[in-house]
Amino acid sequence: MKQLVEIIQNHFPINDIDLRKKSLAFISIHQNQAIPLLEWLKTTHGYTAFVLLTAVDWIEENRFQLTYLISNPENFTELGVRVFIDREKAEMVSAHHLWKSIWVYQRELKEMFGINFPDSPRVNESFILEGWDTIPPYRRDFDTKQYSEETYFPRPGRSTNDPAKHMKSKLYPKD
Amino acid sequence: MFTINNDRSKFPELDDAGNALIDLTSHKYLKLWQGPQHPGVTGNMSLELTVTGDEIVESKTHVGYLHRGFEKLMERRTFIQCFPTCIRLCVAEPDPNEYLLSSCVEELAGIEVPETAQWLRMLALEMARLQVLLRQVPGQAGTFALGLGYQWGNYIRDLILDRFEELTGGRVYHMYILPGGVRGLLPNGFKNRLEENLKLVDEFLPNVWDLIYTNSVFKKRAKGLAVIPKEWIDQYGIYGPAARAAGIMRDVRKTHPYLFYSEIDFEPFTTDESDVFARSLVRWHDLKMTVDIIRQILAKMPEKGDIKAPTPNVMHWKIPKGETYVKCESSRGEYGMYLVTDGSDKPRRVNLKGPSYTHATSVLEKLLVNANIADTAAIMVSLATCPPEIER
Amino acid sequence: MSLKDVLTPFTAWKRIAKEPVTVIDPFNDRPGADRYRGFHQNDVEKCIGCGTCEAICENEAIDMVPFKDPISGDSGLRPSLDYGRCCWCALCVDVCTTNSLKLSNEYTWITTDPEDFRFTPGVDKKSWDENDKGWVKPEPNYEFYNTQRVEMEHLHPEERVDSFIEMVKGYSHEQALAEADRCVECGICIATCPAHMGIPEYIKAIRNEDLEEGLRILYETNPLPEICGRICTHKCETVCSIGYKGDPLSIRWLKRYIADQVPSERYQSILNTNDINNNGKRIAIIGSGPAGLSAAHYLALMGYQCTIFEQYEKAGGMMRYGIPEYRLPYDQIDKDIDYILSLGVEIKYNTRVGRDITLDQLSQDFDAVFSGTGLHLGRSTGIEGSDNEHVYYSTDLLRQITEGKDIEVAEHIVVIGGGNVAMDITRSLARMQKVKYGKVNIIATSLEKEENMPADREEVVESREEGAVLMPGWAPQRIEIQHGRPTGLHVVKCNSLFDDTGRFNPQCDMEVKNFFEGSMIVQSIGQGMDLSYVDEKWMEGLSFGPRGRVKTNEYFQTDLEWFFMGGDIIEGPDVIHGIANGHKAAIGIDRYLQNLKD
Numbered sequence A: 001m002k003q004l005v006e007i008i009q010n011h012f013p014i015n016d017i018d019l020r021k022k023s024l025a026f027i028s029i030h031q032n033q034a035i036p037l038l039e040w041l042k043t044t045h046g047y048t049a050f051v052l053l054t055a056v057d058w059i060e061e062n063r064f065q066l067t068y069l070i071s072n073p074e075n076f077t078e079l080g081v082r083v084f085i086d087r088e089k090a091e092m093v094s095a096h097h098l099w100k101s102i103w104v105y106q107r108e109l110k111e112m113f114g115i116n117f118p119d120s121p122r123v124n125e126s127f128i129l130e131g132w133d134t135i136p137p138y139r140r141d142f143d144t145k146q147y148s149e150e151t152y153f154p155r156p157g158r159s160t161n162d163p164a165k166h167m168k169s170k171l172y173p174k175d
Numbered sequence B: 001m002f003t004i005n006n007d008r009s010k011f012p013e014l015d016d017a018g019n020a021l022i023d024l025t026s027h028k029y030l031k032l033w034q035g036p037q038h039p040g041v042t043g044n045m046s047l048e049l050t051v052t053g054d055e056i057v058e059s060k061t062h063v064g065y066l067h068r069g070f071e072k073l074m075e076r077r078t079f080i081q082c083f084p085t086c087i088r089l090c091v092a093e094p095d096p097n098e099y100l101l102s103s104c105v106e107e108l109a110g111i112e113v114p115e116t117a118q119w120l121r122m123l124a125l126e127m128a129r130l131q132v133l134l135r136q137v138p139g140q141a142g143t144f145a146l147g148l149g150y151q152w153g154n155y156i157r158d159l160i161l162d163r164f165e166e167l168t169g170g171r172v173y174h175m176y177i178l179p180g181g182v183r184g185l186l187p188n189g190f191k192n193r194l195e196e197n198l199k200l201v202d203e204f205l206p207n208v209w210d211l212i213y214t215n216s217v218f219k220k221r222a223k224g225l226a227v228i229p230k231e232w233i234d235q236y237g238i239y240g241p242a243a244r245a246a247g248i249m250r251d252v253r254k255t256h257p258y259l260f261y262s263e264i265d266f267e268p269f270t271t272d273e274s275d276v277f278a279r280s281l282v283r284w285h286d287l288k289m290t291v292d293i294i295r296q297i298l299a300k301m302p303e304k305g306d307i308k309a310p311t312p313n314v315m316h317w318k319i320p321k322g323e324t325y326v327k328c329e330s331s332r333g334e335y336g337m338y339l340v341t342d343g344s345d346k347p348r349r350v351n352l353k354g355p356s357y358t359h360a361t362s363v364l365e366k367l368l369v370n371a372n373i374a375d376t377a378a379i380m381v382s383l384a385t386c387p388p389e390i391e392r
Numbered sequence C: 001m002s003l004k005d006v007l008t009p010f011t012a013w014k015r016i017a018k019e020p021v022t023v024i025d026p027f028n029d030r031p032g033a034d035r036y037r038g039f040h041q042n043d044v045e046k047c048i049g050c051g052t053c054e055a056i057c058e059n060e061a062i063d064m065v066p067f068k069d070p071i072s073g074d075s076g077l078r079p080s081l082d083y084g085r086c087c088w089c090a091l092c093v094d095v096c097t098t099n100s101l102k103l104s105n106e107y108t109w110i111t112t113d114p115e116d117f118r119f120t121p122g123v124d125k126k127s128w129d130e131n132d133k134g135w136v137k138p139e140p141n142y143e144f145y146n147t148q149r150v151e152m153e154h155l156h157p158e159e160r161v162d163s164f165i166e167m168v169k170g171y172s173h174e175q176a177l178a179e180a181d182r183c184v185e186c187g188i189c190i191a192t193c194p195a196h197m198g199i200p201e202y203i204k205a206i207r208n209e210d211l212e213e214g215l216r217i218l219y220e221t222n223p224l225p226e227i228c229g230r231i232c233t234h235k236c237e238t239v240c241s242i243g244y245k246g247d248p249l250s251i252r253w254l255k256r257y258i259a260d261q262v263p264s265e266r267y268q269s270i271l272n273t274n275d276i277n278n279n280g281k282r283i284a285i286i287g288s289g290p291a292g293l294s295a296a297h298y299l300a301l302m303g304y305q306c307t308i309f310e311q312y313e314k315a316g317g318m319m320r321y322g323i324p325e326y327r328l329p330y331d332q333i334d335k336d337i338d339y340i341l342s343l344g345v346e347i348k349y350n351t352r353v354g355r356d357i358t359l360d361q362l363s364q365d366f367d368a369v370f371s372g373t374g375l376h377l378g379r380s381t382g383i384e385g386s387d388n389e390h391v392y393y394s395t396d397l398l399r400q401i402t403e404g405k406d407i408e409v410a411e412h413i414v415v416i417g418g419g420n421v422a423m424d425i426t427r428s429l430a431r432m433q434k435v436k437y438g439k440v441n442i443i444a445t446s447l448e449k450e451e452n453m454p455a456d457r458e459e460v461v462e463s464r465e466e467g468a469v470l471m472p473g474w475a476p477q478r479i480e481i482q483h484g485r486p487t488g489l490h491v492v493k494c495n496s497l498f499d500d501t502g503r504f505n506p507q508c509d510m511e512v513k514n515f516f517e518g519s520m521i522v523q524s525i526g527q528g529m530d531l532s533y534v535d536e537k538w539m540e541g542l543s544f545g546p547r548g549r550v551k552t553n554e555y556f557q558t559d560l561e562w563f564f565m566g567g568d569i570i571e572g573p574d575v576i577h578g579i580a581n582g583h584k585a586a587i588g589i590d591r592y593l594q595n596l597k598d
Helices: A002-011 A031-044 A102-113 A144-151 A163-171 B070-075 B079-089 B095-109 B115-142 B148-168 B190-213 B216-222 B232-237 B240-245 B276-300 B356-368 B373-382 C003-017 C052-056 C091-095 C173-181 C188-192 C199-207 C211-221 C225-231 C235-239 C251-261 C264-271 C290-301 C330-342 C359-365 C394-402 C420-437 C457-465 C575-597
Strands: A014-021 A024-029 A049-058 A063-072 A077-086 B030-034 B046-052 B055-062 B322-330 B333-341 B347-353 C040-042 C062-066 C077-082 C101-104 C282-286 C305-309 C346-348 C368-371 C375-378 C391-393 C413-416 C442-446 C469-472 C474-482 C485-498 C504-517 C520-523 C527-529 C563-565
Touching: A002 A014, A002 A024, A002 A031, A014 B322, A024 A031, A024 B322, A031 A063, A031 A077, A049 A102, A049 B232, A049 B322, A049 B333, A049 B347, A063 B333, A077 B322, A102 B356, A163 C062, A163 C188, B030 B373, B046 B356, B046 B373, B055 B356, B055 B373, B070 B079, B070 B347, B079 B095, B079 B347, B079 C091, B095 B115, B095 B322, B095 B333, B095 B347, B115 B148, B115 B190, B115 B276, B115 B373, B148 B190, B190 B216, B190 B276, B190 C003, B216 B276, B216 B373, B216 C003, B232 B356, B240 B276, B240 B333, B276 B373, B356 B373, C040 C077, C052 C062, C052 C091, C091 C101, C173 C199, C173 C251, C188 C199, C188 C235, C199 C211, C199 C251, C211 C225, C211 C251, C211 C264, C211 C575, C225 C251, C225 C330, C225 C575, C235 C251, C264 C330, C282 C290, C282 C359, C290 C305, C290 C330, C290 C368, C290 C575, C359 C368, C368 C575, C375 C394, C391 C394, C394 C420, C394 C520, C413 C420, C413 C485, C420 C442, C420 C457, C442 C474, C442 C504, C457 C469, C474 C504, C485 C520, C563 C575
Parallel strands: A024 A077, C282 C305, C282 C368, C305 C346, C368 C563, C391 C520, C413 C442, C413 C520, C442 C469
Antiparallel strands: A014 A024, A049 A063, A063 A077, B030 B046, B046 B055, B322 B333, B333 B347, C040 C101, C062 C077, C375 C527, C474 C485, C485 C504
16 A cells, blocks of 8 residues: 555645555545546556545534545555545535446435535435435534434423432532 | 347437436326335335336436434444444344444554454354345345245244344344444354254255246346446446356455454355346355355354453543544445544544445446336345445 | 256245244243343342443433432432333443343333333333343453553552652553543542532543643632542542442542642642632631631632631641651642642641630631631540550651651550551551661551451551551450550450440450550540630530530531531541531631621
8 A cells, every 4th residue: 555655646746644554545635636536546556446435524624525435456455535625615526437336426425415516417316315404414513413303302201310410409409 | 138228219318418318298108116115125215217118218216215314323422322323224234334333443443352252243244144145045036926935035044033132132133243342252052053053054055046046937037137247347336246246256255354254265156147147146155155154153263252352431432533444245245334533432424335325326227227117126136225325 | 948947946845745934822922032132120229320321322212210319329310211212232231330230031012001111120110020031241351441440559568668758659641541531420429529529520631631620620629639639538439330340430549640740830820819809808717627728728719818727837737747648748738738828828827726816816806717626636545554654645646756756666566446547657657666676566456347447448458568467356455564664455355346226335255365565555546626725605605416516507607606617526537528618618608708798
């Protein structure tokens, strides 16, 4: 993996290199360079298989991380390519021309994270959700607990006690 | 026998993106919804078919009948609390989920799992594969209305679930493999009882062979159906038995040996036909191989030993910032988990990638074009469609 | 397609003669496997209501509901389950601190009322309560937290027996993190701590490596963390929930770790006490022991001008003059006291109220008076020979050691007493014997048997490590005096201390005798209070409760409104009660003076 990363470094400006294990490494690259890098790795370094594309919401840093995980079926290695995109302007170039399965990932990311991939097939069709009217649910600021409390009915009649507070109220209420 | 996508004269025009331009008012086409309760899948998933006569001209996969957002739910649970959550991603074969979560957590936290626990993990994973295949192998014939083998298989599967109940305390959701190790050694006499069940599988294999694979009806319908060209394997993301039926060796246990698979002697079966028959045949061989692997595990595994490595206090177990991808071979093919941690006691992001994510969307939509309505269930079963993997 | 392909499937017919594998049996249950995760059982007598099961439950299926009145170490709550949410993962069983929670192998339950599926196992009787199969926590080496405490390093007995250097080394950074990690944050300990310290919170601060926050939490309830972190009687640890499956958390050492790590120069800025508004009211405090210092600290924070009257030349009371330096070094006492002084508290040393200034005077010069004068008078055994000049009280000797005075150290010494003070004087004298004679020759004897000795176990063990001989279970009868000097102590076997009604009434077997040789005898059987400083006219205004203690209200206010009392003379004896009393009295004084104003 180390060798491959060195070769990439000679061609592309990458950073945040994490040689995770013998067969897996992660690298970061600028948004504009990512798709050319994937294409280059696919055509010249045998990274012909696409494993997954997903997003991580780093809300504190106001950015999304997109991870493209690709694998080389010849030497059984995997490479994770990280791209950071602005959370306010969540948009990324589609990689559908490289692998025929990517449109599904991109369509899901559009729906779940609100990350747009212009020109990706059927990207605007709803995938899992229907009639969703609030923020994309996989964003960190979507609170699942709050949503379920507002949407569903809690079972009545349940109440609990914190042991320490309960003991205080019974044993030394005035302290 | 038909081939894919050659003669489109009787089918609608395609636009530049490859979508069919269907004019429903022409009375030539009919929209037919199959699902969400579908004969071809465990779980719920719907196919929006456009048919002309009994042939499919276009298919769209619709999911969302199960979605409970497990990946998101795990983001607000501590690592130990994720363990009973993540298994729910697949009812039929929950064990790989347990294994992957534990393995990701252990890798990022730097925990070494005791040897005995690793053997027990292998045993649980293989038993899970066994019980899935016991239904899937005869289930393929079931989609052509030959349900007899399915009943045979289901009976043995139930006995395997009895063994799971003994070993893990649960029949369906085993909750056995947890971060650090496993939750119990083999009970007394377990090996013998499992061996009795394996003998039934030995008996089952030739019986089901005679019933299905030499069956002229099954051959007639399954051979040549839904052929996956070799070039699609990487292009579309095709894994496990489906890839091996196309002559491409894909088995994580061989290519990236995890646990003690390197100490086990096995050779996954491959063939070239790449049709429904071939994929089913691969599974029959897989079933045979699984029995063999389980016997090897039982022979080689240590009887005693630690089942769990010491971990930090699970009530507030913080894992350093990092990310990793761990994969294993499920009965359906490569099954992986991508875990991102941020230094807190909860995961930042969990992403599970199962073969159905591509199999049941891009691949299935493509394979169904030109197929017969009556064959949809067979094609779905041959791809081992598992809808929860799509809507995690 | 061959004929064979048409015919072979028919071989399935051969199974037609086989017996069906399905069985219809509506009468017999099919029991779950031995490990089956079925319905919950809880041994409510074993359960302490720590709520760890509720905390680990990922489905929020568990509520803690009242079962009985809470007592120290038992919240009185018990887990109640909502089977509409439970997924039977059994994490609650695996984490259960007392091993009281289990899952039975029962899995069928039919009822017409959905509310039935919410129940409190062990309290609501169920048919599977007596079921002995099902899921229990796997054994061994399967724990969700470390059950073994991080060993505290001590000086070796050989290293420590000839010096007064502090023997407990204190936790390193890694050790403290590892120990703090063991806490399950149940909070059972808080009620047992007399000062109700925020124990889980400050331990969490250690885990978060935020010791400044830790120090702030300590000072909310305890202004003497260095001292308490060393010599607190740590009642909290006796009820710690994780002690049921292993060692309790080292709460005391973790407290010490926080205080040790923060340099004294930083205290004021961390605790935000740089400028306190003086409210112009003056409070007199008698005695600079834990109660007095604690009261002064909290009163000073409220803006009161406090003056402490201390009879000796240094502050600290029993903490300095009663506890040997190897357990509590003087510089650590100074660290805590200096911070309190930095808040504007004034100490008048060598000023004994009743001798140098009268209580009456204080009542006129100050708005209120707090007294924490402690127990300083040694109690005598009253046996024959106890009036000899070579028969001492431990309190006097310990004070003289602190003051650096030359005290008599005989070659053979007998100490009477089995409490912590007895151990303190035994171990102090052992050190001095080692220096003077090169060997230790000291016997400590107590009425109580080994298992009932009031001293902390570690004190007993460490005394022995240092060469002292402990002889529990003997009642002193007579001190043998020859030529004006003791030669030893006559004792008889003591069989029991209390009678059936629980009254102190030792029963001895006069036939079983023993003689402990010693030319110096030390009595350490408890201390008494000295209220001689209270003028007669005020004494009449006080009322007294059991054991001759002055009656006070919950704010430690006596019947004289301006006069508050706390510490060992009211509760205890130990440091942490003194601190708690001082804090409470400070609040009481504030309330009293606020009410006066209105």
